[in-house]
Amino acid sequence: MGIFGGLFGKKEKPRADFSNVRSGGSSTAPTPGMGGPEMGAPSMTTGRTYVVVSGDSLSKIAKREYGDAQKWPKIYEANRNIIENPDLVYPGQELRIPEAQGEEK
Amino acid sequence: MTMHQYTRVVVSLLSAVALFSCSPSKPVVQAGVKVTDIDVGRGLTADKAIAEKTDSFRPADTFYVSIKTDGSGPGATLTARWTYQDGQVVDESRQDIAPSGSAAVTEFHLSKPDGWPAGGYKVEVLLNGTSAGTKDFKVT
Numbered sequence: 318m319g320i321f322g323g324l325f326g327k328k329e330k331p332r333a334d335f336s337n338v339r340s341g342g343s344s345t346a347p348t349p350g351m352g353g354p355e356m357g358a359p360s361m362t363t364g365r366t367y368v369v370v371s372g373d374s375l376s377k378i379a380k381r382e383y384g385d386a387q388k389w390p391k392i393y394e395a396n397r398n399i400i401e402n403p404d405l406v407y408p409g410q411e412l413r414i415p416e417a418q419g420e421e422k
Numbered sequence: 423m424t425m426h427q428y429t430r431v432v433v434s435l436l437s438a439v440a441l442f443s444c445s446p447s448k449p450v451v452q453a454g455v456k457v458t459d460i461d462v463g464r465g466l467t468a469d470k471a472i473a474e475k476t477d478s479f480r481p482a483d484t485f486y487v488s489i490k491t492d493g494s495g496p497g498a499t500l501t502a503r504w505t506y507q508d509g510q511v512v513d514e515s516r517q518d519i520a521p522s523g524s525a526a527v528t529e530f531h532l533s534k535p536d537g538w539p540a541g542g543y544k545v546e547v548l549l550n551g552t553s554a555g556t557k558d559f560k561v562t
């Protein structure tokens with residue numbers, strides 16, 4: 318192949334595909350006003366979301382997010398579109414975490 | 423040296439002093455809020471600190487970055503910009519916060535259901551659009 322083989326025979330490494338990346342975030346600080354963030358980026362995540370990791374359950378997430386495992390139905394209700402069985406959540410699932418202040422005490 | 427020339431020299435010297443006093447090494451403080459610490463790792467504690475600090479992840483891991491801020495203000499925007507070793511922006515997420523106390527913790531996380539490509543990654547944290555620090559990590 319010679320020079321041309323060296324120039325054209327090399328295969329280019331394919332670029333990594335990050336199109337299915339899921340992002341989220343939360344803060345101990347309040348958000349300005351009552352609404353979510355106003356400035357937008359294409360993949361911006363607003364409000365509180367949580368990405369399920371290995372070993373998670375709804376009650377564990379409720380304990381972490383609200384300090385009370387018994388509040389898991391609140392998370393389940395907010396994510397009925399993606400959770401079929403409340404006993405089964407899968408790593409990588411992105412759950413919406415409703416604000417705790419909406420809770421009746 | 424005439425009086426006019428003397429004035430010119432003094433003005434030039436003052437300009438130079440003003441320029442050098444604007445050092446970029448000052449901590450990033452925006453609207454009364456400053457970033458005091460940035461950690462990367464796996465999992466979060468209840469107070470949104472990193473449960474397991476690391477700079478080496480597995481393909482199935484979720485990346486977490488935890489940002490401590492100090493001060494208070496009516497509104498500040500934290501941005502996490504994640505990039506891959508080839509320069510691709512993997513994700514950019516923002517959160518608007520209005521910290522009212524002395525310290526607050528904000529976390530961002532990133533997952534990829536089919537696993538992360540091996541290689542080097544970087545997360546840059548910006549406060550109101552100004553870089554407040556970066557963390558490098560890798561996936562093996």
